[in-house]
Amino acid sequence: MDRYAEYRAVARDVGADALxxxxxxxxxxxxxxxxxxxxxxxxxxVPVEGAPAAIVPNLELGSFELVNFEGEVFDWxxxxxxxxxxxxLARHLPIRHLAVEGQVMRVFVHHALARAYKGxxxxxxxxEISAIRLCKTPAEIAALExxxxxxxxxxxxxxxQVRAGQTEKQVESLLIQALFRNGAEDLAFGPIVAAxxxxxxxxxxARADYQIRPGDALLFDWGGRHxxxxxxxxxxxxxxxxxxxxxxxxxxxxxxxxKGHEVTRPGATAHDVxxxxxxxxxxxxxxxxxxxxxxxxxxxxVHEAPYIMRGNHQKLTPGMVFxxxxxxxxxxxxxVRIEDDILVxxxxxxxxxxxxxxxxxxx
Amino acid sequence: MDRYAEYRAVARDVGADALxxxxxxxxxxxxxxxxxxxxxxxxxxVPVEGAPAAIVPNLELGSFELVNFEGEVFDWxxxxxxxxxxxxLARHLPIRHLAVEGQVMRVFVHHALARAYKGxxxxxxxxEISAIRLCKTPAEIAALExxxxxxxxxxxxxxxQVRAGQTEKQVESLLIQALFRNGAEDLAFGPIVAAxxxxxxxxxxARADYQIRPGDALLFDWGGRHxxxxxxxxxxxxxxxxxxxxxxxxxxxxxxxxKGHEVTRPGATAHDVxxxxxxxxxxxxxxxxxxxxxxxxxxxxVHEAPYIMRGNHQKLTPGMVFxxxxxxxxxxxxxVRIEDDILVxxxxxxxxxxxxxxxxxxx
Numbered sequence: 001m002d003r004y005a006e007y008r009a010v011a012r013d014v015g016a017d018a019l020x021x022x023x024x025x026x027x028x029x030x031x032x033x034x035x036x037x038x039x040x041x042x043x044x045x046v047p048v049e050g051a052p053a054a055i056v057p058n059l060e061l062g063s064f065e066l067v068n069f070e071g072e073v074f075d076w077x078x079x080x081x082x083x084x085x086x087x088x089l090a091r092h093l094p095i096r097h098l099a100v101e102g103q104v105m106r107v108f109v110h111h112a113l114a115r116a117y118k119g120x121x122x123x124x125x126x127x128e129i130s131a132i133r134l135c136k137t138p139a140e141i142a143a144l145e146x147x148x149x150x151x152x153x154x155x156x157x158x159x160x161q162v163r164a165g166q167t168e169k170q171v172e173s174l175l176i177q178a179l180f181r182n183g184a185e186d187l188a189f190g191p192i193v194a195a196x197x198x199x200x201x202x203x204x205x206a207r208a209d210y211q212i213r214p215g216d217a218l219l220f221d222w223g224g225r226h227x228x229x230x231x232x233x234x235x236x237x238x239x240x241x242x243x244x245x246x247x248x249x250x251x252x253x254x255x256x257x258x259k260g261h262e263v264t265r266p267g268a269t270a271h272d273v274x275x276x277x278x279x280x281x282x283x284x285x286x287x288x289x290x291x292x293x294x295x296x297x298x299x300x301x302v303h304e305a306p307y308i309m310r311g312n313h314q315k316l317t318p319g320m321v322f323x324x325x326x327x328x329x330x331x332x333x334x335x336v337r338i339e340d341d342i343l344v345x346x347x348x349x350x351x352x353x354x355x356x357x358x359x360x361x362x363x
Numbered sequence: 364m365d366r367y368a369e370y371r372a373v374a375r376d377v378g379a380d381a382l383x384x385x386x387x388x389x390x391x392x393x394x395x396x397x398x399x400x401x402x403x404x405x406x407x408x409v410p411v412e413g414a415p416a417a418i419v420p421n422l423e424l425g426s427f428e429l430v431n432f433e434g435e436v437f438d439w440x441x442x443x444x445x446x447x448x449x450x451x452l453a454r455h456l457p458i459r460h461l462a463v464e465g466q467v468m469r470v471f472v473h474h475a476l477a478r479a480y481k482g483x484x485x486x487x488x489x490x491e492i493s494a495i496r497l498c499k500t501p502a503e504i505a506a507l508e509x510x511x512x513x514x515x516x517x518x519x520x521x522x523x524q525v526r527a528g529q530t531e532k533q534v535e536s537l538l539i540q541a542l543f544r545n546g547a548e549d550l551a552f553g554p555i556v557a558a559x560x561x562x563x564x565x566x567x568x569a570r571a572d573y574q575i576r577p578g579d580a581l582l583f584d585w586g587g588r589h590x591x592x593x594x595x596x597x598x599x600x601x602x603x604x605x606x607x608x609x610x611x612x613x614x615x616x617x618x619x620x621x622k623g624h625e626v627t628r629p630g631a632t633a634h635d636v637x638x639x640x641x642x643x644x645x646x647x648x649x650x651x652x653x654x655x656x657x658x659x660x661x662x663x664x665v666h667e668a669p670y671i672m673r674g675n676h677q678k679l680t681p682g683m684v685f686x687x688x689x690x691x692x693x694x695x696x697x698x699v700r701i702e703d704d705i706l707v708x709x710x711x712x713x714x715x716x717x718x719x720x721x722x723x724x725x726x
Contacts, residue, residue: 033568039466059655063566078670078672079672079673101470102469103470103471107465107466108466108487110470111465169548173543173544173546180536180540190399201426203423205396291422291425307441309442
């Protein structure tokens with residue numbers, strides 16, 4: 001088995017003679033282990049044929065031996081800098097067109113490669129490289145379900161502790177502790193805990209200076225990691241009581257979310273799902289509160305293909321996993337979002353999230 | 364007050380006519396708020412003179428209003444892609460030489476800029492841009508001390524719960540819960556909890572399948588964030604008992620660590636500190652176990668300038684903060700590292716970490 005076979009094929013497809021992977025979701029999938037790269041470049045270069053080669057910071061050699069690398073390793077020490085290692089790589093493995101992960105590789109690595117390889121064409125093949133992760137294996141789906149299960153348990157525990165008067169930051173801290181208590185290996189992302197007007201910001205940050213009030217919408221967008229896979233769920237609850245408007249908005253978002261489940265099946269496109277879900281919101285009295293598309297793929301990365309939006313005519317196939325997360329956001333007032341993680345199956349779909357979506361009043 | 368003054372000066376110094384900031388530590392410092400960029404480019408461009416301009420994902424506009432931006436904003440929606448926004452920026456703000464943060468900006472943003480600005484020269488000014496953060500203000504030092512204090516309290520609580528038979532992953536989970544219980548706003552980085560042979564890997568990952576054994580060295584490299592600032596501390600303890608070799612190695616590393624405190628003062632260079640610290644290790648019977656330089660700057664980023672290593676003749680000045688973290692690592696056997704966070708003062712230095720460094724046996 002050549003663990004690089006799919007990557008060599010992508011390199012060929014985009015007209016490159018090699019493909020570079022840097023620490024991140026693709027690197028983790030191929031190498032079976034991830035690294036933190038920070039200020040130290042680390043790159044695995046896979047040619048369309050023959051042995052790969054790698055640039056590895058000297059102090060990572062002890063960890064890198066765990067990946068059972070098949071090719072030449074060019075290590076470098078902080079004292080000496082990394083350019084010599086890139087130059088040695090260039091002498092060892094001639095390349096003229098290199099496919100890279102544009103959303104993961106940083107500019108300083110791009111520049112080090114360009115300095116080592118005169119006239120190198122660097123091709124952003126993020127989409128093609130990450131497409132290899134589109135359809136999840138049964139083992140990957142099991143890891144996702146583990147991540148989702150522990151995340152749901154963590155929110156359940158947190159909701160029992162929420163009270164009016166707490167700050168968003170306090171509730172965020174409770175949620176994070178609950179995630180790790182329930183077995184999360186990491187956060188999938190910094191969770192969103194947003195009350196009142198802050199819930200109308202799709203990517204809100206929890207505030208230390210806002211005390212949650214009765215009648216507030218309280219939005220949680222959170223997830224833990226397990227086995228390298230990320231959960232990404234949203235539930236919106238109300239504190240003390242829900243206003244009439246809150247209930248009506250909630251019901252609208254829930255109907256849109258359920259529509260997403262209804263239309264997801266192999267052969268439907270990402271466009272079809274977003275169109276069906278967004279049409280429910282558009283037909284409501286709250287159409288002017290639409291701020292986002294329906295969702296995104298989910299796996300090793302919290303945001304990955306397929307992106308569930310109008311204009312994306314990518315066909316859904318069994319094994320794809322994506323979020324179904326319609327929302328309505330009234331700036332300065334409140335927002336509601338409900339987000340499930342959906343697996344495309346042979347004959348339709350299955351929701352990996354199982355937590356109740358009935359309107360819930362807490363505290 | 365022009366919050367961009369230092370950044371305009373850097374752009375001028377490196378021969379650029381503008382400077383770009385993407386979400387990360389510099390962006391957070393200038394804008395007073397950070398963002399998660401993921402697959403969505405977000406850039407603030409600051410020309411050497413005149414109003415800045417920004418590219419902002421449409422769904423972040425509600426959060427971006429919190430930064431009170433002074434210039435034109437070019438927003439874009441997922442459905443349309445981001446290139447049009449970059450093209451509009453190029454028409455609005457002509458640039459020929461652009462300074463960027465090479466360790467933060469990713470290749471897909473580099474490419475979007477290059478497509479929008481024909482013939483643009485992109486200059487990696489990471490070092491110059493981040494140098495603006497070198498000397499910490501009293502408020503920043505207070506934030507660092509908060510982060511360190513809560514991190515030390517978290518380890519203290521964790522050490523009381525450690526027992527032989529637990530896995531590294533279980534202990535890691537206890538430590539992370541303790542960090543958030545003690546008020547961490549985020550992890551500064553995924554903590555290292557490494558026992559036995561794993562402690563010999565400077566950047567080890569906690570294992571779910573290794574049970575901590577009596578006699579093991581148990582290394583913790585951890586830190587929480589507070590007020591945007593990161594703690595980064597290491598303590599190595601022994602489980603049940605320390606072997607004679609363990610004690611001897613520990614004493615050697617501690618002497619090297621203390622030497623770092625001793626030689627740190629304004630006017631000394633980063634080279635001087637690493638040289639003094641590493642010389643202690645080199646004079647010991649364990650010189651072949653040296654694997655890393657002495658340390659790195661610490662602030663909004665866990666790894667930043669000044670890098671404390673031989674060959675770096677940067678002078679230390681009051682307000683700089685860096686780690687003093689000598690270690691000795693015997694591959695396949697065990698490692699010891701002791702890491703403090705040191706502030707350079709007017710007449711010497713002050714350790715921001717205050718937790719005991721006496722050899723400690725736990726469990």
